[in-house]
Amino acid sequence: MLSEKTVERLSEYRRHLSDLQARGVTHVFSNLLAAETRVTAAQVRRDMMNLGLSGSTATGYSVSDLLEHLAGLLDHPHSTRVALIGTGNLGRALLAFFRARPGKAVIAMAFDSDPEKSNRVCCGCRVYPMDSLEARIREDEIRTAILCVPEQDANAVAQRLVNAGVTGILNFAPTRLKVGDQVYVDTMDISSVIEKVGYYAVRGTRAPGRK
Amino acid sequence: MLSEKTVERLSEYRRHLSDLQARGVTHVFSNLLAAETRVTAAQVRRDMMNLGLSGSTATGYSVSDLLEHLAGLLDHPHSTRVALIGTGNLGRALLAFFRARPGKAVIAMAFDSDPEKSNRVCCGCRVYPMDSLEARIREDEIRTAILCVPEQDANAVAQRLVNAGVTGILNFAPTRLKVGDQVYVDTMDISSVIEKVGYYAVRGTRAPGRK
DNA sequence: TCCAGCTTGTGACATAATTCACAACGTAAG
DNA sequence: CTTACGTTGTGAATTATGTCACAAGCTGGA
Ligand SMILES: NC(=O)c1ccc[n+]([C@@H]2O[C@H](COP(=O)([O-])OP(=O)(O)OC[C@H]3O[C@@H](n4cnc5c(N)ncnc54)[C@H](O)[C@@H]3O)[C@@H](O)[C@H]2O)c1
Ligand SMILES: NC(=O)c1ccc[n+]([C@@H]2O[C@H](COP(=O)([O-])OP(=O)(O)OC[C@H]3O[C@@H](n4cnc5c(N)ncnc54)[C@H](O)[C@@H]3O)[C@@H](O)[C@H]2O)c1
Numbered sequence: 180m181l182s183e184k185t186v187e188r189l190s191e192y193r194r195h196l197s198d199l200q201a202r203g204v205t206h207v208f209s210n211l212l213a214a215e216t217r218v219t220a221a222q223v224r225r226d227m228m229n230l231g232l233s234g235s236t237a238t239g240y241s242v243s244d245l246l247e248h249l250a251g252l253l254d255h256p257h258s259t260r261v262a263l264i265g266t267g268n269l270g271r272a273l274l275a276f277f278r279a280r281p282g283k284a285v286i287a288m289a290f291d292s293d294p295e296k297s298n299r300v301c302c303g304c305r306v307y308p309m310d311s312l313e314a315r316i317r318e319d320e321i322r323t324a325i326l327c328v329p330e331q332d333a334n335a336v337a338q339r340l341v342n343a344g345v346t347g348i349l350n351f352a353p354t355r356l357k358v359g360d361q362v363y364v365d366t367m368d369i370s371s372v373i374e375k376v377g378y379y380a381v382r383g384t385r386a387p388g389r390k
Numbered sequence: 391m392l393s394e395k396t397v398e399r400l401s402e403y404r405r406h407l408s409d410l411q412a413r414g415v416t417h418v419f420s421n422l423l424a425a426e427t428r429v430t431a432a433q434v435r436r437d438m439m440n441l442g443l444s445g446s447t448a449t450g451y452s453v454s455d456l457l458e459h460l461a462g463l464l465d466h467p468h469s470t471r472v473a474l475i476g477t478g479n480l481g482r483a484l485l486a487f488f489r490a491r492p493g494k495a496v497i498a499m500a501f502d503s504d505p506e507k508s509n510r511v512c513c514g515c516r517v518y519p520m521d522s523l524e525a526r527i528r529e530d531e532i533r534t535a536i537l538c539v540p541e542q543d544a545n546a547v548a549q550r551l552v553n554a555g556v557t558g559i560l561n562f563a564p565t566r567l568k569v570g571d572q573v574y575v576d577t578m579d580i581s582s583v584i585e586k587v588g589y590y591a592v593r594g595t596r597a598p599g600r601k
Numbered sequence: 602t603c604c605a606g607c608t609t610g611t612g613a614c615a616t617a618a619t620t621c622a623c624a625a626c627g628t629a630a631g
Numbered sequence: 632c633t634t635a636c637g638t639t640g641t642g643a644a645t646t647a648t649g650t651c652a653c654a655a656g657c658t659g660g661a
Contacts, residue, residue, distance in 0.1 A: 222618090222619065236626045
């Protein structure tokens, strides 16, 4: 089982590797990949080791090999199709973003409790009313969801998602979701992050322990 | 100098402390604060220690004391007024969010290169054209910025921000910003995070090392 | 008064994450 | 063929982060 930090780096490596492949590059050294991201060459090699991949001292790592292994880890029928709950300001921005973006994951369906917003298409994605949530998520075997509902509804909706079989939630509401241990939750708390950025900004420095 | 993880926790403590204060609670024990967040009681006490705060064994910590010290750390004229660059889908969602939210930080000004979008008011915030960026940021002594421009423009805009005196950037573009060591950057890479969530979702587990 | 039952503060410990440093490797040029 | 150079793979060291466990503190009730 890979750690969270590792998985984040792998995703970042993949983006750069795709770029490199598009530019016709077939092999890459750890120091090049490191320069593109924020990590050291040793870290890249350590990650490759954890993945069980190896390169050659003369040519480095094979770009297509790496991409293939990363796809095996990161792309999965249950993770590349996600549901989005709450098509408000943020939800719509995300729908537009995922639609435009060339990445693997797509928003397969969206839900909203507001009858004005459901039963229509928004940014190329069908928006359904909340009463069909469990049935549709079960039918499509969706396991991953993005939660963009107001704070006070977040826990109740999360509970419904989990009951419908969702095991990974990207939560934008500034609340700690109370779900079982088998469900992975990442809460992106933008208010908190902006306070953190402000903290280091006024001190005119990077955080301790940053390269 | 506090670590990034610590500052994030402090911000989270503050949210709950404000709630408690609004409900008339004057003192709080470490285990209560811990239950509201995702940390242990020992972690809360360690954070308080790092802050130089102390409580009493009988009544716990004084809510107003804590809030006062946290405000001293997190609120600063240079960090509570931020600039937002790029009023596209995401930028507008953030403008609406910060406007509605009761928090300390506010978006004081926004910029966009599109003449259709600048020289108007969006979500209660003036949007200016890019050519006035340096002057306005300097004049208001803005140090913190939120970057919501397309990936290919992110580095150029970041450079301008830094030249204008910005030392903290919350970056939403999936790019490593190349800025000096004295500038703090936090990149929220949503694509990367959704891949991480998917990774753990298909494996039906929390990440290693999570409570 | 004095004790029971909670708390805090913190040294010591445990775990996670990252970097160092170097032997072994592979190629290209001479 | 052989040397020079820059690379990989990885054990060990280092740093960062979180937890344990317990002495000492405080309060309310007997
Ligand atoms: N807008 C931002 O930039 C931003 C930034 C950070 C966090 N957030 C958080 O994201 C969440 C959504 O933000 P927003 O700005 O899009 O808010 P919003 O009010 O614009 O949208 C909320 C949407 O959720 C729908 N909704 C409400 N209750 C629901 C329910 N029980 N089930 C399903 N749908 C429901 C509403 O109809 C609406 O469409 C909030 O929790 C907010 O704190 C937003
Ligand atoms: N929309 C999302 O949910 C989302 C999610 C994650 C990341 N992002 C990232 O955030 C950024 C913005 O996303 P978006 O969806 O709002 O895009 P968008 O295209 O809707 O908006 C971009 C805005 O930036 C303006 N702009 C373009 N070039 C500029 C420049 N050089 N200087 C100033 N303004 C400029 C445009 O006029 C437009 O208003 C992108 O980098 C995107 O990858 C967006």
